Amino acid sequence: MTVSSAPGKVYLLGEHAVVYGEPAMLCAIDRRATVTATARDDDRIRVQARDLTIDGFSVEYGDGVVDESTDIDVPHPLIEAAVGYVDGAVEQVKEVVDTTGFTITIESEIPLGAGLGSSAAVVVAAIDAATREMGVELTPEEIAQRAYRVEYDVQDGQASRADTFCSAMGKAVRVEGDDCRPIEESPELPFVIGFDGGAGDTGTLVAGVRSLKEEYEFAADTVETIGNIVRTGERAITTEDQQELGRLMNFNHGLLSALGVSSRSLDAMVWAARDAGAFGAKLTGAGGGGCIVALDPTPDTATALQYTPGCEETFRAELDHDGVRVESE
Numbered sequence: 049m050t051v052s053s054a055p056g057k058v059y060l061l062g063e064h065a066v067v068y069g070e071p072a073m074l075c076a077i078d079r080r081a082t083v084t085a086t087a088r089d090d091d092r093i094r095v096q097a098r099d100l101t102i103d104g105f106s107v108e109y110g111d112g113v114v115d116e117s118t119d120i121d122v123p124h125p126l127i128e129a130a131v132g133y134v135d136g137a138v139e140q141v142k143e144v145v146d147t148t149g150f151t152i153t154i155e156s157e158i159p160l161g162a163g164l165g166s167s168a169a170v171v172v173a174a175i176d177a178a179t180r181e182m183g184v185e186l187t188p189e190e191i192a193q194r195a196y197r198v199e200y201d202v203q204d205g206q207a208s209r210a211d212t213f214c215s216a217m218g219k220a221v222r223v224e225g226d227d228c229r230p231i232e233e234s235p236e237l238p239f240v241i242g243f244d245g246g247a248g249d250t251g252t253l254v255a256g257v258r259s260l261k262e263e264y265e266f267a268a269d270t271v272e273t274i275g276n277i278v279r280t281g282e283r284a285i286t287t288e289d290q291q292e293l294g295r296l297m298n299f300n301h302g303l304l305s306a307l308g309v310s311s312r313s314l315d316a317m318v319w320a321a322r323d324a325g326a327f328g329a330k331l332t333g334a335g336g337g338g339c340i341v342a343l344d345p346t347p348d349t350a351t352a353l354q355y356t357p358g359c360e361e362t363f364r365a366e367l368d369h370d371g372v373r374v375e376s377e
């Protein structure tokens with residue numbers, strides 16, 4: 049039995065634009081997905097994903113077939129969409145090892161589809177656990193590369209390397225196209241997360257931005273401007289200028305909102321954080337619903353979020369220095 053875990057992340061600056069080759073900066077956070085891989089005597093592949101519920105049923109499946117015992121009475125495309133990332137991870141494992149069967153069990157502290165990178169963390173941890181269980185040790189860079197292939201395929205060819213690289217490597221990272229690197233001296237920033245309890249579908253949201261960008265030159269300019277905000281933010285990171293970072297996050301949120309990926313509850317949480325005196329706040333990840341990230345060293349933002357209609361949960365997040373790691377083997 050092998051257990052591996054990998055962290056979720058928040059985007060400081062640059063999501064969506066990063067898909068088109070603009071730079072982005074993101075930080076791994078101390079919420080992790082944990083995957084247990086156990087070799088089997090037969091050649092079957094089984095997946096137990098307790099957090100993945102469809103109509104209240106948790107998903108257990110294998111060999112491309114959802115278990116009858118899970119009693120799921122929903123159309124198959126819905127199930128296929130939900131298990132796509134895990135299926136992709138299994139495919140990557142099969143490319144690396146001469147598989148006989150294994151069972152993988154997924155547990156995660158990262159809310160699904162909320163912009164904290166649950167998909168990347170699950171895929172990264174699954175590839176690590178299952179390949180190790182089969183006797184192969186991949187480097188974090190190799191895992192990041194394979195996990196990126198999975199996100200790319202599931203999101204119909206529209207994915208950056210950002211989430212998967214950050215989850216595999218940990219710390220703060222900067223990603224621009226194929227150029228992925230850890231940010232030396234990753235700053236410890238006072239992250240406060242607000243979660244509206246909802247989710248957005250990354251593939252659909254990315255496709256929405258792409259079509260706006262193709263239709264309007266000013267939408268394409270907006271994407272480029274987000275890249276300029278990130279470039280400006282690099283100086284603020286090096287000097288640990290939280291006030292400047294906050295201002296840039298506010299600007300970035302406005303542009304994401306213009307690109308149609310914010311929502312009423314995300315905007316409400318962003319404004320609650322700003323009114324409470326946060327240095328800045330923005331949605332994180334694909335948007336549509338899910339989480340915002342604010343910078344505030346005081347308890348004021350968390351308190352304000354607790355009283356904000358639409359905010360279901362608020363918590364602090366710490367930079368996680370560890371990327372993918374083995375918990376036990």
Ligand SMILES: Nc1ncnc2c1ncn2[C@@H]1O[C@H](COP(=O)(O)OP(=O)(O)O)[C@@H](O)[C@H]1O
Nearest residue numbers: 097099130156160161162163164165166167250
């Ligand atoms: N605990 C989990 N078990 C199985 N699959 C998961 C789990 N967490 C996330 N996923 C997969 O990732 C998808 C969410 O990814 P995505 O839409 O990119 O949002 P995010 O990465 O921001 O959480 C889920 O629909 C599911 O396919």
Ligand SMILES: C[C@@](O)(CCOP(=O)(O)O)CC(=O)O
Nearest residue numbers: 063064163165207208333334
């Ligand atoms: C919108 C995007 O930039 C980030 C998506 O992040 P998440 O899956 O919502 O955590 C897409 C990508 O980079 O592949």
Ligand SMILES: [Mg+2]
Nearest residue numbers: 165167168250
């Ligand atoms: Mg994702």
